[in-house]
Amino acid sequence: MIVEESQTVTLVGAGSATKAEIDRCLALGPTLVAADGGAAHCLAADHLPTAVIGDMDSLPADMRAHIPADRVHPVGEQDSTDFDKALRNISAALVLGVGFTGARLDHQLACYNVLVRQPWQRCILLSDTDIAFLAPPRLQLSLQAGTRVSLFPLGLVEGVSDGLKWPIGGLTFTPDGRIGTSNEALGDIDVTVTGPKMLVILPQAELENVAAALSAQPGGWPAP
Known part of the structure; x- marks a missing residue:
């Protein structure tokens, strides 16, 4: 390094x-x-x-x-x-x-x-305007109700969610199929995904919030 x-x-x-x-x-x-x-x-x-x-x-x-x-x-x-x-x-x-x-x-x-x-x-x-990052295996964020939460798959991926206006459980996301843009937070969100393929896009005002959350939350995708 x-x-x-x-x-x-x-x-x-x-x-x-x-x-x-x-x-x-x-x-x-x-x-x-x-x-x-x-x-x-x-x-x-x-x-x-x-x-x-x-x-x-x-x-x-x-x-x-x-x-x-x-x-x-x-x-x-x-x-x-x-x-x-x-x-x-x-x-x-x-x-x-x-x-x-x-x-x-x-x-x-x-x-x-x-x-x-x-x-x-x-x-x-x-x-x-925005921040973008790869969703970890589990993402927990404290958000204001109505905050835009866009999920864009960069490969085949599934997941479950709590705290999103439109839950993602039971859905299969692909770049050439279903995507999850323009969802909304109802408040705190908890999103779990099956693999390292989901891009999360939020308003740029959430940079400090997300940086603190990602730094504090244990567990990530394994290194090769």
Whole structure:
């Protein structure tokens, strides 16, 4: 592992990211890591990343010159995205990803693919409107009644729920079949899923709430 932390880590990508969003994540995860060109966002926000991980094809040379050489960790293979390269080289209780949405839809979709392929990593992706994360085996959250709770399958998955307006028990979800977007919380929710295939999407206002819950709840998808 390039970065090993017992607490939360903030990971910044080269997509859309504001200083306010980076600072918000840093308040929860003070260790700052950049995925390749995400280092430019870090420097623009007056933060020096602890590590920069990626193939280094999107970090301008003048920006790279501001980062100590021992903090730059090139990963040269081209079969994965910079988000993939960075996430698999971080060991942390939770990773908060900012800068992985907004700029290009294909990059955003690729990030969701990585969440499914690295299900042992607890990671929340923040956008200007939403947060998205892979549902753990059991998810318990305290939410206000009426909060939007969207469940989007990235593979075949089933589950049961308590506290959702439309329960999911007895349903089979697939990307090309039934999906579970625009559900609502009645209050506290308790959702259990059969496998690491369900993306949970909530309003971005819930970032701190979800980060605290995922950090505190034991049990996750096993590492290989």
